[in-house]
Amino acid sequence: MRIRGPTAQSIAEAAQHLQQGGLVAFPTETVYGLGADATNERAVAAIYEAKGRPRFNPLISHVLDAREAQRCVRWNALADKLAARFWPGPLTLVLPRVEGSPIALLTTAGLDTVAIRAPSHPVAQALMRAVGRPLAAPSANRSGTISPTTALHVAQSLGERVPIILDGGTCLVGVESTVLDLTTPAPTLLRPGGATREAIEAVIGKVALSDALPSGDSALKSPGQLRSHYAPARPVRLDSTSVGTDEGLLAFGPEVPSGAILTFNLSPSGDLGEAAANLFSMMRALDRPGIGRIAVMPIPETGLGFAINDRLRRAAADDDEKPRR
Numbered sequence: 001m002r003i004r005g006p007t008a009q010s011i012a013e014a015a016q017h018l019q020q021g022g023l024v025a026f027p028t029e030t031v032y033g034l035g036a037d038a039t040n041e042r043a044v045a046a047i048y049e050a051k052g053r054p055r056f057n058p059l060i061s062h063v064l065d066a067r068e069a070q071r072c073v074r075w076n077a078l079a080d081k082l083a084a085r086f087w088p089g090p091l092t093l094v095l096p097r098v099e100g101s102p103i104a105l106l107t108t109a110g111l112d113t114v115a116i117r118a119p120s121h122p123v124a125q126a127l128m129r130a131v132g133r134p135l136a137a138p139s140a141n142r143s144g145t146i147s148p149t150t151a152l153h154v155a156q157s158l159g160e161r162v163p164i165i166l167d168g169g170t171c172l173v174g175v176e177s178t179v180l181d182l183t184t185p186a187p188t189l190l191r192p193g194g195a196t197r198e199a200i201e202a203v204i205g206k207v208a209l210s211d212a213l214p215s216g217d218s219a220l221k222s223p224g225q226l227r228s229h230y231a232p233a234r235p236v237r238l239d240s241t242s243v244g245t246d247e248g249l250l251a252f253g254p255e256v257p258s259g260a261i262l263t264f265n266l267s268p269s270g271d272l273g274e275a276a277a278n279l280f281s282m283m284r285a286l287d288r289p290g291i292g293r294i295a296v297m298p299i300p301e302t303g304l305g306f307a308i309n310d311r312l313r314r315a316a317a318d319d320d321e322k323p324r325r
Contacts (some may be wrong), residue, residue, distance in 0.1 A: 001155060001158075001159060001160050001161075001162060001163060001164075001165065002163065002164055002165065003151050003152075003155060003165045003167050004164060004165065004166055004167065005166075005167055006123040006126070006166050006167065006168050010164075010166065011123070011126050011127055011130055011166070012130055013164070014026070014127060014130075014164050014166055015127060015130035015131045017163070017164055018035060018036065018037055018043075018127075018131050018133075018135065019037065019131060019132075019133070021036075021037065021040055021042055021043040021046070022036075022043070022046075022163060022164075023035065023036055023043075023046055023047065023050060023161075023162050023163065023164075024036075024127070024162070024163075024164045024165075024166065025140040025151070025154045025158070025162045025164070025165040025166065026123060026124055026127050026137070026165075026166045026168070027121050027123050027124060027151070027166065027167070027168030027169065027171060028062075028119040028120075028121045028124045028137075028171065029089070029090060029119060029120045029121045029171060029172050029173045029194070030090045030119070030171060030173045030174070030175060030176050030177050030193065030194050031139045031140075031147040031148055031149055031171050031173075031174070031175070031176055031280065032139065032140040032147075032148040032149065032150070032151065032153065032154050032165075032171065033062070033119075033124070033135075033137030033138065033139065033140055034047055034050060034051065034137060034138055034139070034140035034141075034154075034158070034162060035062070035127070035135040035136065035137040036135065036136050036137070037131070037133050037134075037135065037136070038059070038061045038062075038102075038103050038104060038107045038133065038134040038135055038136035039102040039103060039104055039133055039134065040104060041104045041105070041106045043136075044059065044104050044106045044107050044136050045106060047059065047136060047138065048106075050158060050161040050162060051138065051141070051142055051143040051158075052142055052143045057109065057143075058107065058108050058109040058111060058115060059107050059108075059109075059115070059136040059137070059138050060092050060115045060116065060117055060136070060137065060138065060177070060179075061103050061107060061114055061115065061116045061117075061134045061135070061136055062116075062117060062118070062119055062124065062128060062134060062135045062136075062137050063116060063117075063118055063128070063134050064088075064118060064125060064128050064129060065083075065087065065088070065118050066079070066080070066083040066087060066118070068118075068134070069083070069093075069095075069116050069118070070098075071098070071101070071102065072097070072098060072101045072102060072103050072114055072116060072134060073093075073095035073096060073097060073098055073101065073114045073116055074095055074096040074097070074098045075095065076095070076182065078182055078187060078204055079093055079095060079182060081203055081204055082180070082200070082203060082204065083118070085199075085203045086195050086199075086200075086203075087117070087118040088118040088119055088120035088125070089118070089119075089120050089194070089195065090117075090119075090120075090173050090176075090177040090178060090193055090194025090195050091117060091177055091178050091180065091193075091194075091195040091200070092115050092116065092117040092177045092178065092179040092180070092191075092193075093115070093116055093117065093180055093182055094113050094114070094115050094116075094179065094180065094181040094182060094183055094190065095113065095114060095116065095182050095183065096112060096113055096114075096183055097111075097112050097113060097114050101114065102133070102134065103134060104136075107136045113181075113183055115179060116134075117177055121168060121171075122168075123166055123168035124168075127166065139176065140154040140157070140158060140162065140165075141153070141154070141157040141158065142157050142158065144231055145157060145231060145232075146231070146232055146280050146283050146284050146287070146315075147175075147176060147280045148280070149170055149171040149174050149277070149280050149281050150169075150170050150171075150281065151165050151166070151167035151168075153280070153281070153284065170277075170281075171277070172277060173194040173276060173277065174276045174277035174278065174279055174280060174281075175193055175194055175276045175279060175280075175304070175307045175308065175311060176191065176193045176194070176307075177191075177193045177194055177195070178191060178192055178193035178194060178195040178196075178197075178200070178307070179191040179193065180200065180207065181210075184208070186206070186207065186208045187200075187204060187207045187208065188207065188208045188209070188210055189207050189208065189209050189210060190210050191310070192306045192307040192310045193307045194276070194304075194307065196303050196304060196306070196307075197306060198302075198303060231314070231315050231317070232283055232284070232286070232287035232294060232315060233287055234248075234286070234287050234291055234292065234293055234294050235292075235293045235294070235316075236293070236294045236296060236312065236315045236316035237293055237294070237295045237296065237316070238296050238298075238312055238313065238316050239296070239297075239298045240257075240295035240296055240297055240298075241257065241297070241298070242257050242259075243257050243258075243259045243260040243295045244259070244292075244293070244295070245259060245261070246261065246291070246292035246293065247260055247261065247291065247292060247293045247294065247295045248260055248261055248262045248263070248264075248286035248288075248291040248293075248294050248295070249262070249263040249264070249286075249294075249295050249296075249297070250264060250266060250282060250283065250286060250294060250295070250296040250297065251263055251264065251265040251266065251297050252265065252266045252267060252270065252275060252297045252298070252299050253265075253267070253268070253269075253270040253297070254268055254269070254270070256297070257297075260295065261290065261291055262285075262286060262288075262291065264278075264282040264285055264286060266278045266279060266282060266299075266308075272299075272300065272302070272303050272304040272305050272308065273304060275299065275304070275305075275308055276304045276307065276308055279308055279311060280311075283315065296312055296316075299312070
């Protein structure tokens with residue numbers, strides 16, 4: 001495993017490795033992705049193996065722009081409006097696979113729909129330009145665990161499973177992309193994320209919310225729909241206004257209860273953008289020996305708070321899907 005700065009040489013080497021069917025971790029504005037050639041079934045299989053990812057959970061395909069997306073999916077007027085406003089950026093669209101789409105069936109978990117987005121991070125764009133193919137890229141961590149927002153997080157989670165990590169610094173958004181399904185009668189929000197529901201509705205009007213989480217072995221239409229996901233090893237207690245002596249505290253805002261073993265504040269000023277950027281790194285910092293449980297202060301359910309609370313609820317879920325470590 002090599003952590004490399006994003007030089008022209010390292011990007012060219014990473015692109016060649018991807019073209020040959022290998023794996024490369026790279027930064028996006030949301031979180032670090034574990035990339036493979038989205039058109040190569042064997043390369044995509046290596047992602048599932050490295051992450052320990054359930055095969056029924058599809059992967060997002062990353063492209064440079066709407067023009068490239070239209071070679072992979074059946075485009076429509078809503079997609080045009082959304083791409084004009086949010087691409088490149090943290091919005092994933094679920095659209096029907098176009099006939100002759102180059103996206104491998106394993107990338108979509110066998111579905112006839114494709115989850116696709118255009119990331120804005122300059123390192124991601126340079127890498128895709130050099131590869132010349134769509135990249136399948138879920139978050140670069142073991143499946144179900146906390147998503148990585150730095151190159152070091154990737155190395156700590158995946159180690160030798162990923163031979164090349166391109167270091168593009170800390171991710172600015174810090175939570176995964178929003179996933180919007182455009183194959184339903186009304187556009188449906190499958191996963192809240194870096195593009196807020198309010199901003200999306202300002203462009204296309206009201207969107208529906210996914211009213212049920214898939215269960216069993218049925219194919220999901222989007223990543224991030226498992227009830228237990230983004231999970232630390234320690235139990236998580238939400239909406240905490242006090243803290244126990246065996247707990248670490250994930251705080252928010254200026255008024256923080258005392259008594260925790262260790263406290264990290266997502267945003268002392270109550271800024272949801274700052275909180276989103278800090279969420280995964282601070283959860284990692286609290287997920288350590290000596291802390292019995294992670295207490296989390298209440299987060300507003302507005303703007304990026306919707307995505308933050310979604311991740312926190314999945315981190316706190318306690319069922320058979322939760323990682324055993």
